[in-house]
Amino acid sequence: xxxxxxxxxxxxxxxxxxxxxxxxxxxxxxxxxxxxxxxxxxxxxxxxxxxxxxxxxxxxxxxxxxxxxxxxxxxxxxxxxxxxxxxxxxxxxxxxxxxxxxxxxxxxxxxxxxxxxxxxxxxxxxxxxxxxxxxxxxxxxxxxxxxxxxxxxxxxxxxxxxxxxxxxxxxxxxxxxxxxxxxxxxxxxxxxxxxxxxxxxxxxxxxxxxxxxxxxxxxxxxxxxxxxxxxxxxxxxxxxxxxxxxxxxxxxxxxxxxxxxxxxxxxxxxxxxxxxxxxx
Numbered sequence: 001x002x003x004x005x006x007x008x009x010x011x012x013x014x015x016x017x018x019x020x021x022x023x024x025x026x027x028x029x030x031x032x033x034x035x036x037x038x039x040x041x042x043x044x045x046x047x048x049x050x051x052x053x054x055x056x057x058x059x060x061x062x063x064x065x066x067x068x069x070x071x072x073x074x075x076x077x078x079x080x081x082x083x084x085x086x087x088x089x090x091x092x093x094x095x096x097x098x099x100x101x102x103x104x105x106x107x108x109x110x111x112x113x114x115x116x117x118x119x120x121x122x123x124x125x126x127x128x129x130x131x132x133x134x135x136x137x138x139x140x141x142x143x144x145x146x147x148x149x150x151x152x153x154x155x156x157x158x159x160x161x162x163x164x165x166x167x168x169x170x171x172x173x174x175x176x177x178x179x180x181x182x183x184x185x186x187x188x189x190x191x192x193x194x195x196x197x198x199x200x201x202x203x204x205x206x207x208x209x210x211x212x213x214x215x216x217x218x219x220x221x222x223x224x225x226x227x228x229x230x231x232x233x234x235x236x237x238x239x240x241x242x243x244x245x246x247x248x249x250x251x252x253x254x255x256x257x258x259x260x261x262x263x264x265x266x267x268x269x270x271x272x273x274x275x276x277x278x279x280x
Contacts, residue, residue: 008269016225023242051164062127063116074124077121083118084114137184139186141189141230147196149274157176158192160180160188161181172205187237200263202218213246216245221238230271
């Protein structure tokens, strides 16, 4: 599948530069700006709210509040039942430091329930669709097995099954990596590489949620570089995925280059070492 080369770092750097260029190209048009404008109007939901949404309306794809949909020139149809989720009750308070400087903070004093609606419950102007495309085909390069060895060596157990709307997930507390069982072998291998990057780079759930966008850019960039080096093309999925999580900012992709290339190289080096051991 892969062969050790003296110029691996250089090739990975070139592949990462191609990824940056792809994000710039993908995000330079009017359609992308409109997509960002739309995305900015949607809430970022917590894991608990994702669970509540999936329990009440498992076929949901995009959800927002009544007025948010109106702001997007769509109207919730009369008689549609709202999806109840949790919303924080926020309040403002001030603190004063030793020098008398006042700082305003936002606090939370509990939660209340609010209603949101799926796009399928609304009528109106069409929304742009720039979602990643799942990969087709098999894992002809044996990538899954090679990556699984590294995930397990890191002390994580691999599971296959439903992932609540995601393709995969990593739970550092439970030391598990989970990948959907209803995707192609190629997509499963790419997702496992994405999750392996989370295992290596993002050592706790708390750290992940502090900078979720950057973490997702890093994990998918690593997956793209590793898969490309192994011969598995992931452009149709990885490019829009990275662009979405970077919010169209190619500088976010550039700033993660060192960590991404280093991690991709370490994964590929481990695969090469494993292959050499099997041949010996």
